[in-house]
Amino acid sequence: MTLFCRNGQGDSLTLEGRVLAPAQGIDECLSITIEDGWIRRVEPSGSTRLLLAPAFVDPHVHLRTPGREDEETLRSGTEAAAAGGYCAILAMPNTDPVVDSASVLGALVERARGDAAIPTGFMAAITKGQRGEELAELADLAANGASAFTDDGRPVASAGMLRRALRYASLTRLPLALHCEEPSLSRGGQVHEGGVSAELGLGPYPSAAESLMVERDLALAGLESHPIHLMHLSAKESVAAVERAVAEGVRVTAEVTPHHLVLTDDAVRSLDPNVKMNPPLRAEEDRATLLDALRRGTIACVATDHAPHARHEKEVPFEEAPFGVTGLETAFAALHTYLVLPGLLPLRTLLERMSAGPARAFGLQEPAVEVGARANLVELDLEAEWEVSEDGFRSLSANSWLVGKTLRGRVVRTIAHGREVFAA
Amino acid sequence: MASDPRVPAAPRRHLLSVSDLSREDVERLLETARSLAAALDREVKKLPTLRGRTVVNLFYESSTRTLASFELAAKRLSADTMSMRSSGSSVDKGESLKDTALTLAAYDPDVIVIRHPSIGAPGLVARVTAAHVVNAGDGKHQHPTQALLDLYAMREALGRLEGLHVAIVGDVLHSRVARSLVQALALVGARSLLVGPPTLLPDGIEALGCEVSTDIGAISAADVVYVLRMQRERMAPGEAYVPSLREYTALYGVTPERVRPGQVVMHPGPMNRGVEIDPRVADSAAALVTDQVRAGLVVRMAVLYDVLTVAPATVPVAAVVA
Numbered sequence: 141m142t143l144f145c146r147n148g149q150g151d152s153l154t155l156e157g158r159v160l161a162p163a164q165g166i167d168e169c170l171s172i173t174i175e176d177g178w179i180r181r182v183e184p185s186g187s188t189r190l191l192l193a194p195a196f197v198d199p200h201v202h203l204r205t206p207g208r209e210d211e212e213t214l215r216s217g218t219e220a221a222a223a224g225g226y227c228a229i230l231a232m233p234n235t236d237p238v239v240d241s242a243s244v245l246g247a248l249v250e251r252a253r254g255d256a257a258i259p260t261g262f263m264a265a266i267t268k269g270q271r272g273e274e275l276a277e278l279a280d281l282a283a284n285g286a287s288a289f290t291d292d293g294r295p296v297a298s299a300g301m302l303r304r305a306l307r308y309a310s311l312t313r314l315p316l317a318l319h320c321e322e323p324s325l326s327r328g329g330q331v332h333e334g335g336v337s338a339e340l341g342l343g344p345y346p347s348a349a350e351s352l353m354v355e356r357d358l359a360l361a362g363l364e365s366h367p368i369h370l371m372h373l374s375a376k377e378s379v380a381a382v383e384r385a386v387a388e389g390v391r392v393t394a395e396v397t398p399h400h401l402v403l404t405d406d407a408v409r410s411l412d413p414n415v416k417m418n419p420p421l422r423a424e425e426d427r428a429t430l431l432d433a434l435r436r437g438t439i440a441c442v443a444t445d446h447a448p449h450a451r452h453e454k455e456v457p458f459e460e461a462p463f464g465v466t467g468l469e470t471a472f473a474a475l476h477t478y479l480v481l482p483g484l485l486p487l488r489t490l491l492e493r494m495s496a497g498p499a500r501a502f503g504l505q506e507p508a509v510e511v512g513a514r515a516n517l518v519e520l521d522l523e524a525e526w527e528v529s530e531d532g533f534r535s536l537s538a539n540s541w542l543v544g545k546t547l548r549g550r551v552v553r554t555i556a557h558g559r560e561v562f563a564a
Numbered sequence: 565m566a567s568d569p570r571v572p573a574a575p576r577r578h579l580l581s582v583s584d585l586s587r588e589d590v591e592r593l594l595e596t597a598r599s600l601a602a603a604l605d606r607e608v609k610k611l612p613t614l615r616g617r618t619v620v621n622l623f624y625e626s627s628t629r630t631l632a633s634f635e636l637a638a639k640r641l642s643a644d645t646m647s648m649r650s651s652g653s654s655v656d657k658g659e660s661l662k663d664t665a666l667t668l669a670a671y672d673p674d675v676i677v678i679r680h681p682s683i684g685a686p687g688l689v690a691r692v693t694a695a696h697v698v699n700a701g702d703g704k705h706q707h708p709t710q711a712l713l714d715l716y717a718m719r720e721a722l723g724r725l726e727g728l729h730v731a732i733v734g735d736v737l738h739s740r741v742a743r744s745l746v747q748a749l750a751l752v753g754a755r756s757l758l759v760g761p762p763t764l765l766p767d768g769i770e771a772l773g774c775e776v777s778t779d780i781g782a783i784s785a786a787d788v789v790y791v792l793r794m795q796r797e798r799m800a801p802g803e804a805y806v807p808s809l810r811e812y813t814a815l816y817g818v819t820p821e822r823v824r825p826g827q828v829v830m831h832p833g834p835m836n837r838g839v840e841i842d843p844r845v846a847d848s849a850a851a852l853v854t855d856q857v858r859a860g861l862v863v864r865m866a867v868l869y870d871v872l873t874v875a876p877a878t879v880p881v882a883a884v885v886a
Contacts, residue, residue, distance in 0.1 A: 217593075330683075335771035339583075341704030341743055342683055344766065411684035456664050459683030459703055 142287035143228055143259035143504065144252035145218070150177015150558030155519060157190035161509040162488040163496040170520070174515045177558020182454055182511055193491045194507035195227030195518040195554055197498040198468065199317070199395060200292070200371060200443035203260075207236030207250070210526035211448040214248075217468070218257040218537040219562075220446075224468040225518035227507055227556035230261040230498070233270070234293035240265035240276040242284040249285050258556040261287030261502070266305045266316060272297050275305055280561035282312035288502055290317035292371060297323055299360065306364035315393075315502065317366040318357050319381065320378070321419070325349035328461060332374075332405040332422040340408065345420050349379035349495050358385040358392060367391035369501055372445050374400050376429035383438055393501035394502045395443035396430050399541060402478045403427070407541070412459035413454045414541045431479065435489055442490070444471050448537030465488065467538045469533055474542055476549035518555035526550055566736060570804040577871045578697045581706045581746040590715065590751050597716055597859070603641070604862065611843075613869060614643035619672040621647040622689075623700070624680040626848070629833055629857055630700050630709075634677050637864035643674075661685055662692050669693035674872055676681050678702075696871040704738050710832055711744035717856045718788055721828050726775035728754040731783040732815060734792030734840050737764045737805070741832045746772045747880070759783055760792075760816060761795055761806040772852045779814050784824050791818050794840040813839055820844050828852050837845070 156171040159182075171185035172192065198221060206214040212220075221229045231248075233239030239248065245264055252260050256533060264286035268274045270293065289309060296302040296318070309316055329345025333338045337344040354370060358381055361368040373394050375381060383396055399417060404424050407415045415421060433439040447464025454461050467474075472494065479485040499506040507516035527546050530538040554562040578584075603611055614810060619638040623631050631647060638645040648668070655664060661680070664885040665688070668676065676693060677687050679700040686699040701759050712740075719725050730749055738744045749756045750773040757775045758765060759782055769775055783789050794812060806812045819842040829841075829851045837843045845851060 333767055338768040339743065339765040339772055340683060340742055341706075341738075362817035411687050415686070452660065452662075455660075455688070457661065457682035457688050457702070458679065459682035 142285055143258040143261045144249050144285070145259045145557065146254060147368055150174075150515070151560045153552070153560065155192055155517065156185045156187035157192045157519065158188050159192045159509055160488055160491060161194050162469060162492040163194065163506060164509055166509055167488070169256055172509065172517065174558070176513055179509070179511055179513050179515050182509065188550065189435070191520040191522055192509070193520065194495045194520050195516040195556060196225045196472065196494040197504060197507065198229040198444050198446070198471075199227050199369070199441055199498040199502055201229045201231050201446045201468065202234070202448065202464070204448055205233040205235060205251070206244070211450050212535060214251055214255040214260065215257065216534060216536045217446070217448075218255070218260055219469040220533065222257050222554045222556060222561035223534050224470070225256060225472050225520070225551040225553060225554050226468065227516040227518075227554065228259045228261065228504060230263055230287055230502060232290065233263050233265045238265050238270050239263070240270070240529045242277065242280045244284060245281055245284050245286060257561050260404055261504070263288045263290045263317060265289065266296055267292045267301065270294060272301055275308060276546035278305070279311050282314055283532070285467050286314065288314050288317050288369070290319065290371070292317065292319045295319055295321045295323065296351055298342065303360050303364060304355065305362055306366040306368070310364070310366050315369050317369040317371055318495070320350050320353035320357060322349045322352045324381060325352065330416065330420070331408045332420045334405060334423055335474060336405040340411070342408070347375035347377055347422060347426065350375045350419050351381060354378040354381045355492070358390055361392060362388060362390040365391070367393070370394040372397050372400065372419060372424050372443065373430065373439060374426060376426045379429050379433045379438060382433075384411045386438065393441065394439045395498070395501075396434055396439045397445045398467055398474045399445055399465060401427065401431055401434065402474060403443070403541065409459040412540050412541070412545070413456065413458050414465055416461050416463055417445070418463035418464055431484060434493055435485060438499050439500055442475065442494045443498065444468050444470065446535075448535055449539045450537065451539075454539045464539070466535050466537055467537060469529060470540060470542045470547065472520070472551060473526070473547035473549045477547045481548060515558045518551055518557040520549060522549045523550050524550035524552070569663050576694070576696050577873060577874060578690050579708050579867055580690065580697065580699045582708045582711050582744045582751070585708070585753050589773035590712070590748065593712055593863070593866050593870055594716055594719065596869060597862040598868075600865045601862045607837055610640055610642055612642050614641040614872065617643040617674040617872060618671065619643045619645045619675045619868060620671075620695075621645065621700075622668065622676055623647065624650040624678075625686070625701065627679055629860065630679065630817070633860040633864050634700060635859070637861055637868055640861070640867060641687065641865055643784045643868065652775055661688060662663065665689045665693050668811075669695060675868055698867060698871060701740055704740050705743065707744050708742040709860070709867055710741050711855060712867070713859040714745055714790070714815045714830060714832070715748055715857040716863050717830065717852050718807050720859065721852055721855065722787060726753040726810060728788065729757070729786045730754055730790055731757045731759055731786035731787040732790045732792060733759045733780070733783060733818060735794055735805075736760050736769065736792065737766050738795055741793050741861070743772070746774045746791065750774070755784060757786060761812065780822060781820065786827065789823060789827055791827045791841045793832065793834065794836055796836070809839055816840070817842060820848070823850060830856060832856070857875065
């Protein structure tokens with residue numbers, strides 16, 4: 141068991157609509173009867189107004205707890221996730237203190253049992269303090285409920301250290317989730333190296349800073365035969381490297397964020413700190429390659445990399461702003477609006493990559509529409525138009541690149557682990 | 565998407581980047597500067613144009629010529645001026661740029677002129693205050709009044725801008741002057757060529773409409789040789805973009821041997837004599853350095869006048885969503 145949430149009874153209710161569950165091959169109008177949190181009956185129905193799908197799983201969320209509870213808490217972050225249609229999320233360990241010991245992890249698990257609105261998993265650090273120098277107690281962390289290991293926010297800079305971590309982590313069977321960044325190439329980097337960085341004078345962060353590390357990490361994962369998950373890919377060269385490695389049998393999964401699928405570095409011309417993230421927005425070719433990889437399944441997961449920041453920390457000149465944007469409450473609507481509606485990504489593929497894809501990558505139970513399964517469902521109104529506003533977030537932070545945008549498609553209800561956790 | 569809903573959204577003219585200007589804007593500003601220069605030839609050098617207006621200079625980086633020039637420009641136009649430097653102010657106490665801007669905005673300044681080490685600072689001040697904002701240099705991004713004064717000095721010296729060939733030599737990578745000037749030259753139909761060591765020429769800069777060369781010999785075809793300051797802080801250990809200043813000077817220093825008769829030489833200052841520019845060149849009749857400083861005064865007067873009196877153009881908002 142690596143997911144934790146508030147205890148409570150499962151709910152009983154009946155949902156009706158067009159059910160689209162790509163992993164189960166379902167696309168028909170059904171009525172789903174949930175009793176005490178379990179799917180008890182699935183029957184034909186005439187209702188087509190709403191879309192029902194397996195709820196979403198986000199493998200990359202910063203809950204900022206412990207340490208920055210002004211930016212996000214377990215409660216606010218999981219409520220934001222529920223509003224975004226998620227039934228499970230994985231939280232990153234780059235907190236203060238870092239989740240690198242069973243005691244810090246244990247305190248989080250305890251708190252999640254009281255506060256988490258939806259099942260939440262906690263990744264633990266690969267190295268102590270995420271300093272890249274000594275291994276964290278991976279076996280102890282796994283025994284105490286860690287869902288995977290990552291030093292996210294920074295790379296494991298030393299190849300020797302990563303190799304040792306991969307080898308030792310085989311004791312736990314948990315994947316290593318890797319933030320790929322070669323620091324000597326990204327140092328001082330703010331935006332993708334190219335015409336925009338040259339024009340604006342912002343420190344260049346070349347694609348090679350990511351893809352070189354992706355190549356290294358894939359080589360080491362192959363060497364140690366341990367599964368890795370590559371986080372927030374941004375560069376076309378990284379996608380090519382993953383494809384080669386998959387062909388060679390390396391056990392690798394990968395994720396991409398909504399912002400890397402929708403925006404390019406052209407957006408940086410606005411100098412809006414809410415388009416500043418690590419890795420940076422890249423060129424149109426990169427965006428197209430990422431989208432294609434998501435379509436084909438080379439990248440099987442959409443991850444928000446939800447990174448809340450206090451308003452005053454983002455209300456500074458672009459160059460001084462911290463990296464990161466929020467995304468839990470807008471991921472589906474943004475991708476539906478900018479990719480599905482223009483015909484660039486089939487709806488069923490999007491639903492699969494937001495749910496079964498990430499669940500499989502981390503060995504979690506796949507949300508499914510079947511009798512006898514725990515209910516993990518999202519109800520979507522694909523026609524609803526809504527404007528993203530700073531005041532509308534359940535997250536404690538509002539550093540979204542979508543503020544002011546009108547989106548089409550909205551989550552209207554979320555059932556997570558048998559409980560109704562969100563209803564519009 | 566960056567606008568702050570709490571600030572009245574009345575459109576105002578700013579000067580944040582050369583990329584916001586049209587050719588007509590540039591022509592108008594240079595014309596205004598020219599007529600102001602004529603007015604300054606009179607015995608009494610003060611014009612009543614901006615009487616009752618307030619101009620605040622907010623400087624977060626050391627500056628001699630730019631600050632002096634903005635101060636004097638505002639005074640010559642009879643505006644009230646106030647200059648704030650970051651040292652010795654509340655910035656030393658950790659005040660954020662937003663709060664400093666809001667504090668100054670409480671005095672209802674008409675114009676805030678800002679120099680700041682971070683890219684995007686002028687845009688932030690424009691978002692959170694109701695003042696017209698003039699960028700006096702933000703990090704490695706933009707220094708639009710420098711570009712305008714350079715155009716002015718070039719036209720005064722050579723009689724035209726259209727078709728002019730300008731070679732810009734040196735540390736382009738870290739230069740807001742180079743970025744602004746290349747854009748400004750493209751606007752007026754002049755040709756620019758960037759010359760420097762490959763490590764100081766950013767990838768993708770050609771997109772601004774310039775040519776690029778690593779050969780100092782390429783400057784001989786130019787009408788203007790524009791020398792950039794070689795910033796010594798770029799030579800810190802681990803930060804060295806060239807092996808040594810000695811080698812840089814040997815390869816790219818602008819010496820009398822490398823300047824062709826008939827060419828003019830410009831430099832935005834402050835100069836490192838003996839590094840990027842040979843003192844014999846700096847002191848020669850070909851050098852327009854003091855003309856540039858003089859141009860700075862009238863061009864900045866023109867900019868202050870322009871942002872306050874000319875109706876704002878519709879500012880094109882870059883498409884954010886692909």
